[in-house]
Structures are given as structure tokens and as C-alpha cells.
Amino acid sequence: MEQQNNTNNRLKVFQSFVGKEVQNSPSNFMNWLKPTVISAEKRALHCSYVVRREMTNPHGILHGGITAGIIDDLIGATVYTLGLHNNYTTVNNSIDYFAPAKEGDVITAKTSIVKQGRAIINVQCEVFLESKKRLIAKGYSNMLNVG
Numbered sequence: 001m002e003q004q005n006n007t008n009n010r011l012k013v014f015q016s017f018v019g020k021e022v023q024n025s026p027s028n029f030m031n032w033l034k035p036t037v038i039s040a041e042k043r044a045l046h047c048s049y050v051v052r053r054e055m056t057n058p059h060g061i062l063h064g065g066i067t068a069g070i071i072d073d074l075i076g077a078t079v080y081t082l083g084l085h086n087n088y089t090t091v092n093n094s095i096d097y098f099a100p101a102k103e104g105d106v107i108t109a110k111t112s113i114v115k116q117g118r119a120i121i122n123v124q125c126e127v128f129l130e131s132k133k134r135l136i137a138k139g140y141s142n143m144l145n146v147g
Contacts, residue, residue: 014040061100095139
């Protein structure tokens, strides 16, 4: 029952930000990314991000490390909303990059849990450039139960 309450409370926090920019996240990186929550459901989060100048590489496109950071951060938040008693950490990221985004573009990232085991939770995240209806990156992570 307590896990259910944690899930509900943590998920409700994300749901309270639907249509708004996330503020005061426990993740300082999430606060820097400034996502706007599109939807928050059990086992899935969907957020939008504005590509800012400090997120770009010398070619003026979204830096691959920022894309990886968005994927990792939103996957971590998705696992957090499960309300589990134990902590989880990323043990690997596998990311494919398909297309660029530039400063001023609005991108979205959507997660879903692929498989939830006792020790490992596998989560995927797709990042889209909505204006062009284009998948720009897709990543998977395994999250390890560290107690």
C-alpha cells in the first residue's frame, strides 16, 4: 500500500505540471533543461523542451550530449514515478541519433517502460522534432536497483 501511495504522490507531482515548466525538481539537471510536461501517466512521461543556445554544439545544432542527458533524465524521472522503495541508477545508455534540431526548435521526449524486473528496469525514450514530424533520437537504458 505504501508503494502505491508513493507512486500516486510522485506521479501527481508530475501531473501537476501538465502544460507547465517543471520547477523545483529533485534533479538539478531537469531544472536546467526546463521541460514542460505534456502528459504524465503510470510508466510513461512526455515532455517538451525548447532548444536553447547553451544546448547547441559549434555547428548550432542540439548537442548529442544534451540529447543523451534529456533521455537519461526523463528515464530516471519515469522510474522515480513508480514509487519504488529502492533507488535505481543508470547502468547503460544506448542511443541512436537520426536528425538534428537547432536553437529555437521545440523537441519532445516520451518514455515508456519496456520491462520491469526486480533488479533491472529497461526503459526507452524517443525524442521528436514535432515541427517536422521527425524522430531525432531514440534511446534505451537499463536502470539497476541499488537498494
